[in-house]
Amino acid sequence: MSDPIERLxxxxxSAQGGPMLPAEEIRERGDRIRRRTHVLVAGGSALAVAxxxxxxxxxxxxxxxxxxxxxxxxxxxxxxxxxxxxxxxYTAPDEPDGADWHATDTLEDDxxxxxxxxxxxxxxxxxxxxxxxxxFGMRGPDGRAAPDNWMTETIAEFDDEAAAREAxxxxxxxxxxxxxxxxxxxxxxxxxxxxxDPGVDGEAEVYLTMHRPVxxxxxxxxEFGYFMETGLVVTGDRLSVITSVVVGMDYNFMDGTPVERMxxxxxxxxxxGGDAPPATASETxxxxxxxxxxxxxxxxxxxxxxxxxxPLASYPGEPPSRGPxxxxxxxxxxxxGVNPENLCGVGNGILSYQPRGTDRLGYSVSEPEGxxxxxxxxxxTAQDAIDEIELLREQLASCDRDRLEGTSEDRVWRTFEAxxxxxxxxxxxxxxxxxxxxxxxxxxxxxxxxALSWGGEYTAETLEDAVGGQLDTVGLITPEMCVFTxxxx
Amino acid sequence: MEADEFDxxxxxxxxxxxxxxxxMIGDFDEATECVQEAFARAWAxxxxxxxxEYPEAWVRTTAYRLAVSRWRRTRxxxxxxxxxxxxxSDMPPVDESHVALVAALRQLxxxxxxxxxxxxxxxxPVQQIATEVGVPEGTVKARLSRGRAALAALLxxxxxxxxxxGASHV
Numbered sequence: 236m237s238d239p240i241e242r243l244x245x246x247x248x249s250a251q252g253g254p255m256l257p258a259e260e261i262r263e264r265g266d267r268i269r270r271r272t273h274v275l276v277a278g279g280s281a282l283a284v285a286x287x288x289x290x291x292x293x294x295x296x297x298x299x300x301x302x303x304x305x306x307x308x309x310x311x312x313x314x315x316x317x318x319x320x321x322x323x324x325y326t327a328p329d330e331p332d333g334a335d336w337h338a339t340d341t342l343e344d345d346x347x348x349x350x351x352x353x354x355x356x357x358x359x360x361x362x363x364x365x366x367x368x369x370x371f372g373m374r375g376p377d378g379r380a381a382p383d384n385w386m387t388e389t390i391a392e393f394d395d396e397a398a399a400r401e402a403x404x405x406x407x408x409x410x411x412x413x414x415x416x417x418x419x420x421x422x423x424x425x426x427x428x429x430x431x432d433p434g435v436d437g438e439a440e441v442y443l444t445m446h447r448p449v450x451x452x453x454x455x456x457x458e459f460g461y462f463m464e465t466g467l468v469v470t471g472d473r474l475s476v477i478t479s480v481v482v483g484m485d486y487n488f489m490d491g492t493p494v495e496r497m498x499x500x501x502x503x504x505x506x507x508g509g510d511a512p513p514a515t516a517s518e519t520x521x522x523x524x525x526x527x528x529x530x531x532x533x534x535x536x537x538x539x540x541x542x543x544x545x546p547l548a549s550y551p552g553e554p555p556s557r558g559p560x561x562x563x564x565x566x567x568x569x570x571x572g573v574n575p576e577n578l579c580g581v582g583n584g585i586l587s588y589q590p591r592g593t594d595r596l597g598y599s600v601s602e603p604e605g606x607x608x609x610x611x612x613x614x615x616t617a618q619d620a621i622d623e624i625e626l627l628r629e630q631l632a633s634c635d636r637d638r639l640e641g642t643s644e645d646r647v648w649r650t651f652e653a654x655x656x657x658x659x660x661x662x663x664x665x666x667x668x669x670x671x672x673x674x675x676x677x678x679x680x681x682x683x684x685x686a687l688s689w690g691g692e693y694t695a696e697t698l699e700d701a702v703g704g705q706l707d708t709v710g711l712i713t714p715e716m717c718v719f720t721x722x723x724x
Numbered sequence: 725m726e727a728d729e730f731d732x733x734x735x736x737x738x739x740x741x742x743x744x745x746x747x748m749i750g751d752f753d754e755a756t757e758c759v760q761e762a763f764a765r766a767w768a769x770x771x772x773x774x775x776x777e778y779p780e781a782w783v784r785t786t787a788y789r790l791a792v793s794r795w796r797r798t799r800x801x802x803x804x805x806x807x808x809x810x811x812x813s814d815m816p817p818v819d820e821s822h823v824a825l826v827a828a829l830r831q832l833x834x835x836x837x838x839x840x841x842x843x844x845x846x847x848x849p850v851q852q853i854a855t856e857v858g859v860p861e862g863t864v865k866a867r868l869s870r871g872r873a874a875l876a877a878l879l880x881x882x883x884x885x886x887x888x889x890g891a892s893h894v
Contacts (some may be wrong), residue, residue: 239876242825243844246747255738256760258731264760265767484769670789 246648264488278704285412292612312365312392312473314341315504322500323371323386325493336371342522343367350389351415351465351478353444354406358474363391373481383453386479390505393472394681403438403469406476410442410465417461422447431495433502437470441495441569449482453534462486466494468502475501534681535721536617539593541683542718547598547609548709551704555600555607565598573688578648579634584626585677591623592684605691609712613719617682620719624658624679631662644669647695651702661702665695674701676709682718685712725770725779734763737780740846747841748831749791762787781856788838812844822874828878836871839864 268546322334344366351356358366366389373384407428414423428440447460459482466477477494486492547552547566557563564570572595583593592612599606600607610721614620646664653661658679667670672693677686687705717724725733738759746755762783829837830860841854843864850868854861 239825239828239879240844240872242879243747243829243840243875246822246825246845248745254756255735258734259761261734261763262727262730262767264764265770 239459286678296391298380312367312390314367314369315579316342316390316473316507317367318371318388318477318497318501318504320371322497322504323493324496325373333380334373334375336370336373336380339372341367342370347610349388350646351406351410351414352463352480353465354409355652358389358391358402358476362393363474364394365392365401377413378468381482381483383449384480386477388501389476389478391474393474396403396472399469399472399474400512403467404473406465406474410444413444413463416703417449419448419450420446422460429495430491431466432497433468433470434499435470435502435506437468437502437505439464439466439468439498439502441492441498443486445486445490453482453689454481458484464492464494466501468498468505470502470505471507473505473507475505477501534617534719536615536682537717537719537721537723539613539615541594541596541611541613545596545611546712546715547596547611547707549623549708551711552708555602560602562601564601566609567594568595568597570597570599571608572599572721573608573686574673574690576607576673576675576688578630578635581630581634584630585623586627586675586686586688591620605689608688608690610686611712611716612684612686614682614684617719617721619683620679620684621658623684624660624677627677628660631660636667646672649695649698651699653706655706657713658710663693663698663700663705665693670694670697674698674705676705678709678713679719680713680716683716685709685716692700730767730770733766733779733783737783738763741780741784741787744841744846745787745791747826747829747845748788748838750793750826754791755787758787758791759783778852778856781852783849785856803891825879828875831878832871832874836867836874838869840871840875843868 241340252513298436302568319336320335325335343358344359344363344628347357347366347368350366351354352367356364368387368389371386371388373381373386375381391399391402393402404686411425413425414420422445424445426445428442431439431441433439433458437472442465444463444465445460446463448454449459449461450459451457461484462481462485464477464479464481466475468475468477477497479494490496545566555561557561565572573586595613598609610619612623631648631650634648636647637646644684647667648664649662651661651663653659653676655676655678659675659676660678663672663674670692673688673690674693675686675688677684679685687709689705691701715724741762742752742755742759746752746758749755749758765786766779766783792802829840832840839853842848842856843850848856850864853864857864860872
């Protein structure tokens with residue numbers, strides 16, 4: 236067969252061997268993907284649902300408050316009676332690396348706007364003598380925030396058991412009729428109530444309502460809806476209302492819904508007594524991205540000139556070699572290294588065109604599939620370097636997405652939790668549409684700042700996957716930056 | 725789409741799509757894994773698949789994108805690729821007669837290779853390729869024309885080389 240087109244056609248019919256996995260296994264994998272879809276919808280316009288999500292936006296700012304519970308006063312309602320990060324549940328038990336809730340704020344009665352999109356009246360109008368609320372946000376499996384998903388737990392104390400039970404029934408009645416609360420809501424359905432054993436003397440049930448579709452700004456396909464769970468627990472004269480709203484295509488959990496799984500823990504906490512643990516994991520173990528430069532130990536100022544032979548071109552594996560498609564530049568003081576970048580039109584920091592610091596070294600590898608750029612900067616003092624990192628953090632905090640002039644696709648910026656052991660920030664962008672993006676890590680050691688940029692045809696998923704590899708490279712170089720500390724190497 | 729319909733689509737088209745993706749990327753193991761993953765995503769988004777005019781095209785496009793992005797990611801980060809569905813299986817050896825053809829295909833620009841595979845292996849008309857790839861029909865025709873010429877030249881070189889004793893072409 237010499238005709239290339241005949242050979243080509245033949246390839247299609249003969250190169251079809253290979254084992255097939257059972258269709259059932261493929262569908263099981265698909266079901267796991269679909270469950271994760273709930274939390275992968277991020278970056279949409281939260282303002283579109285502001286009409287019903289007011290309580291959350293009021294709660295979400297400012298981070299967790301310190302608890303002010305008097306340990307001697309355990310018989311009155313306190314923040315110790317609210318769930319913490321440890322008690323919350325979202326991802327199914329067989330997917331421990333999935334999404335999860337984290338506390339964002341704790342509010343007292345007069346600060347609470349609403350406790351459910353279905354109920355306008357505050358719990359105090361239903362007879363509660365004390366009310367507290369904790370708000371939770373969601374992080375996806377990659378640590379990325381899912382801003383359209385939120386949860387609150389609101390607890391209340393009443394004069395007696397009958398009043399608590401009456402409030403329980405009143406809230407349940409409102410949830411059952413919770414139709415048409417979202418702008419543009421076309422479909423509403425109610426599941427439940429599902430009775431849950433609270434594990435304490437009392438009662439608990441969970442209602443699930445679905446409101447479809449979500450606005451196009453949140454998810455454009457029209458296939459997604461808001462899935463709202465309302466969990467009610469009453470024990471003695473106390474009531475807990477857990478409200479969670481998750482955007483997704485569907486809401487299937489094999490081992491109980493998240494709120495159903497949280498009920499026993501919430502019920503136990505609702506019993507009078509107990510200590511007040513920190514509301515959030517970050518109160519005890521701040522992540523790299525939540526820690527500012529000033530929270531890091533000051534290593535002082537070291538060398539202001541970069542030593543000869545600094546190993547900026549280090550690789551965890553085999554280094555690239557020059558070839559017809561591979562251009563390597565540096566390391567050298569005049570090599571560009573990290574490509575200049577601006578975030579939301581602002582480019583006056585480490586990644587800008589302007590010369591920075593007292594000395595610099597650049598290195599880059601350019602291939603058809605991507606770009607690996609590195610820049611090392613020495614600053615006059617450690618404080619100058621800290622200021623640069625803080626400026627970058629400020630720019631990142633105020634830039635979720637932008638669009639370069641002359642292009643038609645938004646760049647969606649993300650920050651990753653990645654601990655290098657130093658003062659560092661890892662971030663990047665991908666496009667809304669076609670593959671493409673860049674991943675950056677900027678790390679400070681004393682008065683030295685190292686920046687790495689990888690460019691390529693990334694998707695949101697592959698950008699996240701590349702973080703580990705970039706940090707491996709960072710980990711090879713940062714120990715050599717001890718020259719920029721007061722103690723030296 | 726119900727489970728039995730999905731299973732039917734999977735059984736009928738898995739091997740065919742794998743062959744097409746293999747021709748596009750030149751790696752049979754990778755093609756198999758990406759097609760498996762694409763079918764898993766198809767099941768995850770079956771409402772979308774219900775509305776697709778050509779479900780097989782949806783799966784093929786997804787598999788091809790996965791393959792390309794995984795290949796690029798591996799090259800870029802120099803890390804092993806992930807294995808989303810199942811373990812790497814023992815694949816049957818690819819017919820030796822196809823090695824030179826696949827090697828030649830890989831030397832073509834990506835767009836020309838894709839057009840050739842979709843037209844001559846997947847038997848898609850130009851109009852459907854244009855829709856699937858998202859370019860005008862004229863662009864597809866140009867890619868096919870250039871791709872055929874380039875492939876013929878490459879295979880001609882290959883034949884000549886073998887006749888001359890297997891001299892390499894650097």
